[in-house]
Amino acid sequence: MAGAHINQPVAEIDIEELRFSLRRPRSLFSYGMSLLTGAATVAALLPLLSVLYLLAKKGLQGISLATFTELPPAAMAPGGGVGNAIVGTVVIVFLATLISVPIGILAAIFITEFGPETRVASAVRFAAKVLTGLPSILAGVFAFAVVVAVTGGFSAPAGAIALALLMLPTILLTAEEAIKRVPPRMREAAVGMGATPTQVVSQVVVPTALSGILTGVMLAVARAAGETAPLLFTSLFSNFWISRTSPQFLPKTLSDLMKPTASLAVIIYNFSGSPFENQIALAWSAALILVLIVLVVNVGGQIVASRSSNP
Amino acid sequence: MSELATTINKTIATKNPSAVPLETLLDCKIEELHYGKFKAVRDVAVKIVTGTITAFIGPSGCGKSTALRCLNRMNDLVRGFKIKGQVMFRGYDIYAPNVDPVAVRRHIGMVFQQPNPFAMSIYRNVSFGLRLNGYRGNVEEKVEQALRQSALWDEVKDKLHSSGLSLSGGQQQRLCIARAIATEPAVLLMDEPCSALDPIATHKIEELMKELQKKYTIAIVTHNLQQAKRVADMTAFLYVDTTQGGRTGYQVEYGPTQKIFESPAEKYTKDYLSGEFS
Numbered sequence: 142m143a144g145a146h147i148n149q150p151v152a153e154i155d156i157e158e159l160r161f162s163l164r165r166p167r168s169l170f171s172y173g174m175s176l177l178t179g180a181a182t183v184a185a186l187l188p189l190l191s192v193l194y195l196l197a198k199k200g201l202q203g204i205s206l207a208t209f210t211e212l213p214p215a216a217m218a219p220g221g222g223v224g225n226a227i228v229g230t231v232v233i234v235f236l237a238t239l240i241s242v243p244i245g246i247l248a249a250i251f252i253t254e255f256g257p258e259t260r261v262a263s264a265v266r267f268a269a270k271v272l273t274g275l276p277s278i279l280a281g282v283f284a285f286a287v288v289v290a291v292t293g294g295f296s297a298p299a300g301a302i303a304l305a306l307l308m309l310p311t312i313l314l315t316a317e318e319a320i321k322r323v324p325p326r327m328r329e330a331a332v333g334m335g336a337t338p339t340q341v342v343s344q345v346v347v348p349t350a351l352s353g354i355l356t357g358v359m360l361a362v363a364r365a366a367g368e369t370a371p372l373l374f375t376s377l378f379s380n381f382w383i384s385r386t387s388p389q390f391l392p393k394t395l396s397d398l399m400k401p402t403a404s405l406a407v408i409i410y411n412f413s414g415s416p417f418e419n420q421i422a423l424a425w426s427a428a429l430i431l432v433l434i435v436l437v438v439n440v441g442g443q444i445v446a447s448r449s450s451n452p
Numbered sequence: 453m454s455e456l457a458t459t460i461n462k463t464i465a466t467k468n469p470s471a472v473p474l475e476t477l478l479d480c481k482i483e484e485l486h487y488g489k490f491k492a493v494r495d496v497a498v499k500i501v502t503g504t505i506t507a508f509i510g511p512s513g514c515g516k517s518t519a520l521r522c523l524n525r526m527n528d529l530v531r532g533f534k535i536k537g538q539v540m541f542r543g544y545d546i547y548a549p550n551v552d553p554v555a556v557r558r559h560i561g562m563v564f565q566q567p568n569p570f571a572m573s574i575y576r577n578v579s580f581g582l583r584l585n586g587y588r589g590n591v592e593e594k595v596e597q598a599l600r601q602s603a604l605w606d607e608v609k610d611k612l613h614s615s616g617l618s619l620s621g622g623q624q625q626r627l628c629i630a631r632a633i634a635t636e637p638a639v640l641l642m643d644e645p646c647s648a649l650d651p652i653a654t655h656k657i658e659e660l661m662k663e664l665q666k667k668y669t670i671a672i673v674t675h676n677l678q679q680a681k682r683v684a685d686m687t688a689f690l691y692v693d694t695t696q697g698g699r700t701g702y703q704v705e706y707g708p709t710q711k712i713f714e715s716p717a718e719k720y721t722k723d724y725l726s727g728e729f730s
Contacts, residue, residue, distance in 0.1 A: 258531075326568035333526060334581045334632065335558030344584065349571050 193432070200429025203422035208430070213380055213408060216417040223427045225382050228390045229297065229403040230434070232383065233376055234366050236301030237308055242358055245312030246347075249354075253320040254342055265313070272310040280306040281371030289375055297383075297392075297402040300376030304368060308361035315360065319353025320346055352446035359442035363435045369406040377401040378411060405431040477502045477669050478560075478639060479540040482522060485515070488532030491696075493518050496703040498688050500639070505661060505670045507684035507709065509677060511724070514690040515701025516673045517565075517643050523671060524560035524641055525553040541639075558585065561637035565644040567624035569616030569631070574599075574608050577616040577627055581635035598634035601667070602626045603660050622653025629660065633668065640664065642672040646679065658683050677725060680709065687712040689721045 163169045207222045214221025252262040284303035289295055323346050331341045347354070379401045382389035392398050405427050412424035478500040485493040493515035500506045500523075508516035518527065525546060527533045538545045546556045558581075569577050578595045587594070595612075599605040604626040608619070616627055625645060632640060642661075646654040654676075661670055661683050674680050680687050688706040692699050705712060705721045716722045 326564060326566055327570055329564060330568040330570065332529060333524065333557060333562035334584065335554050336584050337554045340584050345570055
């Protein structure tokens with residue numbers, strides 16, 4: 142058929158019609174829409190960039206070595222830092238991760254691999270989805286009731302439990318999604334070689350899904366690190382180092398943990414409302430440090446994830 | 453020794469007088485096989501003799517893959533799977549209540565339709581089974597041996613640590629064969645191992661099967677009749693029975709490949725092989 146058209150006369154075409162022109166409504170509309178998508182992209186980026194800009198501008202001014210190594214200053218007193226808050230945030234988030242990651246990942250393995258159709262699996266899925274929307278202040282109230290009220294005082298573990306409650310659904314649901322994305326034929330291959338269910342999960346499913354699972358963990362850690370409300374009810378704040386013995390930033394006994402603990406989020410909350418110039422400046426520095434910690438955790442997680450997915 | 457083994461022994465003895473006599477390694481009798489309420493397969497009876505290649509042929513949906521997957525209990529993964537009958541492996545019924553399906557699969561390995569290497573290096577893919585079993589010997593040696601046996605060594609020896617997924621389809625399938633034989637199973641089940649491959653890769657796998665036959669007993673499902681004819685010693689022809697409402701696969705005929713192809717006893721077999729159905 143194609144050959145039949147070869148000798149057809151070519152219609153005359155005005156070269157002007159082929160030229161791009163914004164005077165044609167169709168072209169103008171299309172061009173305008175393309176511009177609009179670009180503008181929307183910039184608009185989406187704007188809040189993030191402006192927050193970062195403001196943080197860098199205000200936060201960098203007051204930052205020095207003392208910011209990392211010294212205790213919060215009194216009103217109008219010169220110097221001082223947020224050293225104990227950095228330590229507190231790291232300790233509380235670490236404890237929260239220690240609680241929520243094993244539970245979240247193991248539960249995700251159960252609801253995908255071992256009992257996806259069971260009632261407990263659908264109950265967990267439902268509960269996790271509801272918990273994702275849990276206002277964080279409620280996690281604090283809950284931890285206050287079950288930990289602070291029971292142990293008789295504000296403490297780092299109480300804060301960690303409140304944060305773990307917020308991290309758990311994110312970790313569980315992202316791990317479930319990541320595990321579900323492992324191709325069934327890889328599972329089949331392992332089963333067909335005589336791998337036990339545990340070996341299938343530990344040698345094939347989890348390593349294959351690891352980057353997705355880690356992404357969920359990172360998201361949860363990043364969210365938890367920035368939470369203030371739950372910590373106000375649970376670990377409160379402290380103007381002192383976590384330990385009385387040297388090195389003071391290292392918790393060494395259980396009683397080091399079982400007392401009010403400083404955190405970056407709470408110091409930002411406290412100092413940003415302060416009438417004193419030096420404390421406000423420190424709040425900015427603390428905010429910048431918090432964002433940087435979250436950034437480092439995120440980037441670190443991405444690197445680990447990309448390494449582990451490539452053999 | 454079964455009657456069948458005797459027949460095969462005679463055939464082999466005429467080709468190679470020094471051959472060791474063979475015996476039935478897998479004796480499979482599936483009376484009925486259900487997936488939930490759906491009756492998928494009935495009346496399959498196949499005796500697989502040590503050192504032979506047995507082919508399952510038949511149209512799509514005749515249950516040939518299902519029958520093959522019964523031989524190492526892969527069907528256990530399917531919800532609602534029930535089997536009436538038995539599969540005797542060296543005289544033990546692998547469906548007996550006290551049998552661990554995991555142990556069965558260590559002795560009866562499997563290669564699948566789609567090449568399914570893990571997202572790991574070639575080396576780790578092949579050593580996977582060894583690691584599962586906590587093998588304490590020289591893993592490197594075993595990996596090399598398995599890769600040589602699956603005719604892949606020369607192509608991958610310089611990149612053992614690159615991803616198994618970076619290989620071509622045919623290479624991936626040979627990698628899967630290497631992975632399956634690294635633990636030296638007694639039987640290798642192959643579920644349409646060439647259907648995702650081009651003719652050249654297919655030819656290589658077929659050559660490989662004949663080579664592997666010296667060490668392993670092989671059962672293969674194929675929809676390529678010529679492939680069955682080329683590689684199989686024994687052939688089972690399955691067909692679909694639609695008379696009872698559902699689509700239930702059943703075994704029409706089973707015997708030496710030459711006989712099935714040249715003088716089939718059943719009309720269905722003859723019609724199918726001569727292309728009257730397809």
